[in-house]
Amino acid sequence: MIFSEEIKGLITQAIYQLYNVSIETSQILIEPTKKEFEGDVTFVVFPYLKISKKSPVETAKQIGEIVVQSSGLISSFQAVAGFLNLSINNKVYVDAFLNPALKTSSIKPNPVLVEYSSPNTNKPLHLGHIRNILLGFSLSRILAADGNNIKKVNIVNDRGVHICKSMLAWQLFGNNETPESTGIKGDHLVGKYYVVFDAKYREQVTEMEARGISKDVAEKQAPLMLQVQEMLRKWETGDEAVLSLWQTMNGWVYDGFDITYSKLGVDFDEIYYESNTYLLGKEIVAAGLNKGVFFKKEDGSVWVDLTDEGLDLKLLQRSDGTSVYITQDLGTAKLRFDAYNFDKMIYVVGNEQDYHFKVLRLVFKKLGYPFWDKLYHMSYNMVDLPSGKMKSREGTVVDADDLIAQTIANAETLTRSMGKLDVYDDAHAQQLYHTIGMGALKYYILKVDPEKRMLFNPAESIDINGNTGPFIQYAYARIKSILRKAGNDETVKNLIHLKLDVSQIKPEEKEKELLKAVLQFDETVHEAATKLAPSLVAAYAFETAKLYNQFYHDHVVIDLEKTTTTAFRLQLSAKVASCLANALFLLGIEVPERM
């Protein structure tokens, strides 16, 4: 809340003055006044009745009177039951708007790393990845806006059995197909062979079962499974032919991913590859063994005992000496800390890995690494479809590229039916459809609290009315339209930069609320950064857009009869536009100049 520190200070003083009791300013709790009551800030006095030894209303009144007298900040108060509602002097808002304090924003030196996306290279990205990517990208922007030095990192799971499955299927059944020869996007082509593998493998298993072989044995002994394992072994020993195929096919996938990332408007500062990092972490495991923090079983496997932390025994290295998933993460974390000396390492990863990241932290803690508590798991929940869970086996996975294309196509249909855009040539129009379509999609996903499982309804995701991205974009475009109109008139034009004095402005109700919204921006960003919650920025943008639409409906901005009012409203509108654009920017959403 704006001025919250000042107000808390005033209340602390009042309590001291009245009851001779000192309270820490930080202990004072204030909140925004509910809109059905008069006032801006509410102080709940119930907890202080023991000190005041008066009724709730009496206490509220006493404190209210002192607060109003002692500062120009508060213009009046209302005591309703135990609630002290304070009205902030309108002039204070106006002054804060007209004469903004210079931001002393300094960037913290140690970087914050945000890891997101983390794809496998055996199939294209899907809706689940989109939630991950949008959250990660938005979070990086929010944290950057809050004064952090951000490094966006991606770790690509580019090796392993799953990759070999696509490779083998392509080798056996691919007829040398390439993205060029087929016109299929690289990641989709590789994904196609992953599916082919599964189909052929199932055939083999079924056929073996028909010959009386048990399912278990068939699944392990099917020729394709044996071939895949052989291929993986060859990969690990550096077999040239396998490595070459691997590089080629991964190359196709990266070309495909790049297109998807680009359409989503996201990027990375550094990309790590699991093929480079999967061997890391072994020294960490060895060091842990030496220290006696880990232990070795008779078969040679290495474990850590986390039962004292409420978890279980956890495997860190296989009996044959090879790494498991977490070993790699141990190594990568240390690698990154050595490279960046990060202040925070934020992993944007689905909540199915909550346990994994708990273990990761605790292992470092037990080892005494200084950065164990700088590791954060930004956990997000799954995305469901109206038909239920997404299941790749049942083909109900929503493909990222399809979704993006549909969203944009829908934006085009709707925009054309509005018929407002004759001024745009084709290229501009296409860009606008992209802006609006992606605005709808991104907002739809980011407005939901990451912790919550969310339902993805394709029909609603492309909505443009109500609590949606395009609604906010529309408010922005309307303001730009006003500003264009103002810019075309010589006398009005100058009003945009006219220096106004506090005493000239008496804001109307909606104007006051817009002032509050504008002044609230930085704090919203800070809160979103602290809580790792893009949804707060989304809510802010929606509220502000809604307020502006109401204001727009009730008032005329450009009125040649009233230059002061026009100047103020133009300046306020411009500021609202920039707040909306900035808020959407933090969500990775672009704004249109008209729509």
Place this chain on the structure above:
RNA sequence: GGUCCUAUAGCUCAACAGGAUAGAGCAACAGUUUUCUAAACUGUAGGUUCUAGGUUCGAUUCCUAGUGGGACUGCCA
């Protein structure tokens, strides 16, 4: 079995360290354009916040126990 997440209007979501009569949007119904973009605005209706206890001035929020949904608990990643 154990651990964790989750449950709010018909639907999708809010509700900031516990605060006033639990709010938005969609869908439904009824209105508002000679005016800067109606992709907008206004109104009506819609709730025992999963259940039962507890903590206190006050609980959607915290605690306990259930129930529904989900995840994890692999020498998979």
